Amino acid sequence: RRLCASADTRQPLAYLRLRRAIRTVVEHRDIEPGQALPSERDLSQALGLSRVTVRKAIAGLVEEGLLTQRHGAGTFVAERIVKPMSRLTSFTEDLRARGLNPRSEFFERGIGEVTPEEAMAMNLSPGVAVVRLHRVRYAGDEPLAIERSVVPASVLPDPMLVHDSLYEALERRNARPRRALQRLRAVSLGAQHARLLHVPAGSAGLSIERRSFLDDGRVVEFTSSWYRGDIYDFVAELHTD
Ligand code: 16G
Structure with missing residues (x-):
């Protein structure tokens, strides 16, 4: 819910806004370390964003170390x-x-x-x-x-x-x-x-x-x-x- 509220999809650079929104969700512990993020498809549908945008936002956070990806299992909030x-x-x-x-x-x-x-x-x-x-x-x-x-x-x-x-x-x-x-x-x-x-x-x-x-x-x-x-x-x- 917090993601929907803060990811205003009409903004340019929507991936940057989504990245910030996910970071806020993690900071507020709405999703705890070790827990999974909704799937790329669910996020793109719920937020009205393209899959490319969602993927780009997530990739940035994986690089930052806030999220981790396990092949076939999805994206998780990093525990380490x-x-x-x-x-x-x-x-x-x-x-x-x-x-x-x-x-x-x-x-x-x-x-x-x-x-x-x-x-x-x-x-x-x-x-x-x-x-x-x-x-x-x-x-x-x-x-x-x-x-x-x-x-x-x-x-x-x-x-x-x-x-x-x-x-x-x-x-x-x-x-x-x-x-x-x-x-x-x-x-x-x-x-x-x-x-x-x-x-x-x-x-x-x-x-x-x-x-x-x-x-x-x-x-x-x-x-x-x-x-x-x-x-x-x-x-x-x-x-x-
Ligand atoms: C980090 C630094 C340390 C610095 C401290 C300040 C490393 C390896 N070390 O722990 O050198 O003094 O941050 O943190 O990153 P503080 O402002 O919370 O006291």
Whole structure:
């Protein structure tokens, strides 16, 4: 019903409108992860759109990772979280886009002196002040990742400015990162990390390091993350040149 209400078929680029409408339906959890979407034929009949338009809208969302297709079985709302690597987004934004409820539990949210290793990685002078966040990231009650972030205090003077989302706090200070370098490595999760992530010790994980920069080249964050390998897919679009 929500699809019919929001997919105004007289608009040009109907496939873009339908794509947005399906995204809204998923965000509102009208169709839950793992559940099937109506068939292409039913959608095109109910909405008065051509099959080509419906197919194009769905293909875009499959590429984004919001939907998955199983041959012969149809189209489903994705259960794994598929994260495109080409866009610099935050945990909070990624989860909200999937209709999930992002949440953090902090172990540490304080200010201290930069360590020599951090100073090197972040191009900071020895001894300057940095904000440190150490937290478990959840979707509702489900832990998905552990993150340790270091942010120069010159960018974020008070750790309590971060309520839940680091990027929202940076945005409020006009210091939203514009570019990042990210490194992924496969790991087997040690006992402590595994316990926090509610998976058996030794489960597969992704260790990810992100260094993000402002337009002027200053480093805004140095974050080490451990993401659950049983839930996350990271995808990148590749081009020849
Ligand atoms: C993501 C980033 C992390 C960043 C965080 C901000 C990866 C692998 N890591 O988890 O570097 O600090 O988002 O999210 O994507 P927040 O604004 O919700 O705190």
